[in-house]
Amino acid sequence: MIRSLSPRVEAVFWFLLTVTGYYLLASLSLYATRGADNIAAVWPASGYILALLLLMPARGRVPAFAGMAVASIAANMGATTPFWTSLSFTFANMVEAIIALWLIRRHEPGELSFMAPRAVIHFCVAAVAASLVGAGLATLLAGRGGDFFLSWATTVLLGMLIVTPPIVMLTRMMELKAFGKVPRAMLVEATAILTGAGAVTILVFSQSHFPATFLPSIAVVAAAYRLGPFGAAAGMLIVTIIASLLSGQGYGPMAAIDSDPKVKVLFLQFYLLSLLLAALPLAALLIGRQRLARRLEQSNRWLLQAEAAALVGHWRVNLVDWTIYWSDQTYRIHGLEPGTPVDVDYSVRQYLAEDRAAVQRVLEEAVRSGEPFEFHGRILRADGQVRHVKSHGSIERGRGGGATGIFGTVQDVTETVENARILEAARSAAERVANTDMLTGLPNRRHTLTFLEEAMAGARAHGAPLAVAIFDIDHFKRINDTHGHATGDQVIQRVAQRARSVLRDEDMIGRIGGEEFVCILQRASALSGEIVAERVRKAVENGVGQGDGLPPTTVSIGLAVYDGEQDIEELLHRADQALYAAKREGRNRMRRAA
Structure with a gap:
């Protein structure tokens, strides 16, 4: 509350604020409504000092307790209470304030919020415990009986439960300048509701012919529903002040009770306590429900946004x-x-x-x-x-x-x-590029050798025949030297086309070197392998350089039939040796490895 004062001035401030407020509230209670043993029906001073203790910094508590002691002794002695009895009452009030503050801070170390049901419960429990301890201590020190204990406990409890919440909430709202942020229509509504609660209470407690004590309850519940915890606390404070003042003057439904003053005071206390326990938790639950509804609305809004984005x-x-x-x-x-x-x-x-x-x-x-x-x-x-x-x-x-x-x-x-389809198409295209010889469109060396490894594994596992034919273009260097590399590339392309055109569906041809090719003849015996290889040789001899503008071209072929070799290098080596034999014997011919 006070942040810019020096420590000495701040101590004086808390002392004066405590002594003034505590004395006025204690004196007014003792004067307005008296019960047995000069104990007021409600002791608002206890709620006042507890509110100050919750709001002030720790360094302000010592001067506050000093001011409370002075004010309490003065107010009790002003009501003709003996000095030592006044001192005992003051000590009991200080002890209950300390206990209430300690219990609240133990469970709510931060700011006490009356907007949270959990905090309201902790506050009520602390008030009950403090009032019982204070009542027991006062009864013991004053040498009184059970009636005194009950009267003390109820008055202090009501004072804490009724006075502390509105003071704390009002102060917090002033610190946050909340009133300046509230719409004018809401301020008008709040004023009308609280004024109506006061008017209804005056109407009910100024006469005893019609005991309509339920009407203030309706007003307080309405304040709680529309204004939240502050409305409930403010409405309760208004009802308490008016009901206590009028009942103390002999008006209202309590005056119609045919019993001694102690019973009338206890009935008023029970009425106020029942009204309070209905209004304050209800307001906290309503605030919790509103917050939950706002969080649910926000969650739904975020869900819709997330759904739209995803x-x-x-x-x-x-x-x-x-x-x-x-x-x-x-x-x-x-x-x-x-x-x-x-x-x-x-x-x-x-x-x-x-x-x-x-x-x-x-x-x-x-x-x-x-x-x-x-x-x-x-x-x-x-x-x-x-x-x-x-x-x-x-x-x-x-x-x-x-x-x-x-x-x-x-x-x-x-x-x-x-995107997956495009990615798969791109992957397939990249794989085709990686496995294809760009000049001829045939499988390249890597793809051809991989296919041969798989074919050999199948032949080894199933006992199927397999043959490999290696061929290259005869005198290809002479073609390049005489006609140029462009013509040489055309010859390679034409040889590839002619060889592929005469192979079977299960066979594969690939380019493994400059002018060197491999035919993988699956399920081909020695005889069928020779027939296919010879067909390739004739297709090249009769189809390249015959009216296509290219020089006459022939190929030499070496054929090897799989015979249990452990790797493709061994099988290819045998076919390569057969190719060399074909070249030595004059080229344009096919030879099979032994």
């Missing part, structure tokens, strides 16, 4: 009445305006015919097993677009264990599917 919606099928709910984003995914009437059959019919049956099977199996589910499919939107969607969900079960609903999410994954 293109994810949610849906729920009620299996009892067979209705379906769609979130706004689910409508957008299906190309519909949010709120358009839909049913379960429509949501299933939007899937393409080839996907619809699979979706129905997944949902039926999920209902049967109760297990979470997931499915992919394509839907035909209302605007004619086909979109890929993915759904996840789970089954809701009732108390009896039966399925009562299906909850799921739906996500538009069209872009993901398209």
